[in-house]
Amino acid sequence: MYDGHVGAVGSAAAAAVSAYPSYSEHHTGWPIDIGDGGGACSFEPCFADQPAATWASANAHRFGFVIRYPAGAEADTGYSFEPWHLRYVGVDAATEIHDQGITLEEFTTRHSPN
Ligand SMILES: [Zn+2]
Known part of the structure; x- marks a missing residue:
């Protein structure tokens, strides 16, 4: 997948939309990718307007998941x-991240002992 993005848009742009092989967060086992049954806008930003995405945006935190790479946070998340990419962080962390509209990076910085 990464090589396909590099071929299509170059390595710098590819890094923002696809992880280098073996560096994907999916290797940790914490995230899941979701979609609608009909496959509308799969793995595309327009998925945000599909029912599954609007539900997840409003409710995923209740089950301990966050939208890992939110809109407008590219500089923070990379x-x-x-x-479509949800990550499990636990209900308490997910609720704080959701309610305050912050990224996992901001949450981690706030709760870092240093
Ligand atoms: Zn994903």
Whole structure:
């Protein structure tokens, strides 16, 4: 997948939309990618307007998941908006991240002992 992005848009742009092989957060086992049954806007930013994404945006935190790469946070997360990519962080962390509209990076900084 990464090589396909590099071929299409170059390595710098590819890094914002696809992880280098073996560096994907998916290797940790914490994230999941979701979609609608019909496959509308799969792995595209327009997925944000699909029912599954709007539900996840409003409710995923109740089950301990966050939208890992939210819109407008590319400089913080290093990735483009991915409304389909949810990461489990636990209900307490997910609720704080959701309610305060922050990224996992901001949450981690706030709760760092240093
Ligand atoms: Zn993903």
